Amino acid sequence: MPIRKQTAPPRPLTVGDVVAAPSRELGEWTAAQIVRLDAGSQTAAVLELDWSGPEPSSAADLGDVAPLRLTHHSWNGGLSFCNKEWVLPRSHKVVGAMPLLHDKPSNCWASGWHLGDQLARQRRWDSGVREDPVATWKAEYTGDTLNELLSRRTPPRPEIEHLTIRDIDSLDCARLVQCFPGVSWLRLHGRLGTLSGAGELNRLGSLRRIGIAELFGMTEQDRLRPQHVPELEWLDLYSVPAAYASAMRSTWRPEIPAGTYVSVLRARKPEWVAENRSNPLRDWDGREHIGAATYRKAVAQYRTTREAILHVLAEEPADVWSARMEEVGRAYGEAFNKLDRRPGFIETVEREELFDALDHIVKEAEALQGRALKDVGDSLISGLESVRDW
Structure with a gap:
């Protein structure tokens, strides 16, 4: 059965509503208005x-309030006004409503609400402080630096929150939680790495936000549980084991109306990990504007290029490497010119990934x-640059 498209935010929100939230940066509460x-x-x-103070119980507690305008750093007086996911975080609350202070659309898009961060920067700037503390x-x-740190039996650092x-x-x-028991924001980014003992993250009772990407080894038994991390309001998983992803999704979807954003x-699947561990284009798999057939052809071309390079270096004399690498680079560029011709999928990010x-x-x-082998790399790029049109 298809999932019905939501027509309203999962936590009630209305245009004109005033939302209040505690700000770590300010050390007190701040507020915003829902414009659209x-x-x-x-x-x-x-x-x-442009307001902060004790936790408000109503919009009237804000007094005669105005929109926050930014002049710090490169800002030129524009409003602090942005489109955000419409799941109101569970730490935020609606305190009332007021007439709209602005009625135009926003051209800014951001992930996460982060209320108070801009106000704190603006106040520092207004007081003459130009650098963030x-x-x-x-x-x-x-990962390597942290593992070295953990191997030295470092004393716990409860002051670390992010x-x-x-x-x-x-x-x-388990060692991570032992060292950083007070973490509320946690971001873990792997290189198709292994995350062991992921169920231990349930011991982070103050956890509000977690993102895990390109990490494996977790099972459905390792899922975070609402009774252990009741303050969680942001769950972002990308390229993780299918069983773990399914368990986390089914566990946390019911929490969305309470204020947990879930992505x-x-x-x-395990076979995908095995096939793609040495594939630098693996992130193209499932990317919105790259079709499955295009992805398969791109990976095939990458592997053809890899085989050609390694063959030249292993089997041919060094005095022909430069010329041969230029040939390989040209073939690589021409192949992706052809692949890009109809769908036109190679944009700035993909271009950099092809060089990488x-x-x-x-x-x-x-x-x-x-x-x-710097000269080898230079010759490959020279050949590629001579033909590429992306």
């Missing part, structure tokens, strides 16, 4: 207000050859 609701995109146009409650690591870990090859969630995309794919092959070749 769009059922097609399931977004709310949110106008931030160091947020001692935030931390960011690579934690981002990138380029994860493997990570033990689960690119659920992967060549770099990926060169790095693999360097590991096999045991030496730097």
Whole structure:
């Protein structure tokens, strides 16, 4: 049975409503007004207000309030006004309504409400402070750096509330939780890495926001449970095991009306992981404007190019490498010219990814050859640039 398209926000919202929320950046509450609701995109146009104070019980508590205008950094007095997903976070509340303070559409789109962040920056700017203060409650690591830290039996760091870990090859969630027990925002980004003990994340009782991408090893038993992380208001999963994705989706969809935003995309089966571990174009699989047939042809061409490069380096004399790599680069460019001709799918991101794919092959070749191959990479790019029209 097809899922019916929602015609209204899952938590009640009406144009003109005033929403209040606690702000970590301000250390008090702030507010915004709902200017528009769009059922097609399931977004709310949110106008931030130039107000902060104790938790309000009604819109009248805000007094004679005005929209927040931004002049900090490169802003030129425009409104802090943006389209956001229309799931009102569970930590936010509607305190009443007032006549619209602005009635035009917004051309800004953002993920997450983050009320108070812009007001805090503007107030610092108005007081003469040009640099954002160091947020001692935030931390960011690579997977390797964090694993080294955890191996030293570092004392717990309960002061860290926002934690981002990138380029994860493997990570033990039990050790993560032990070191960072107070995390409320957690972002885990892998390289088709392994996340072990993911069920331990249920011990993060203050967790409000979590994003997991390109990580595997989790099972349905590892799903987060509402009774353990009752404040969760943002769940974003991308390219994770299919069973885990299904369990998380079914567990958290009923929480959407209570204020949890749920996005689960690119659920992967084990065979997909095995096939794509060394495929730098794997993120194209399922990308909105790239069809399945186009994706398969792109991967086939990448593999053809990889085989050609490795063959030249293994079987042909070094004095012909430059000329041969230019040939391979031209063939790569011409193949993607042809592939792009009808659907026109190669945009800025895809163009960079195609260059990165060549770099990926060169790095693999360097590991096999045991030496730097900068000239090989330069020749490939030279050949590619001579023909590409994307």
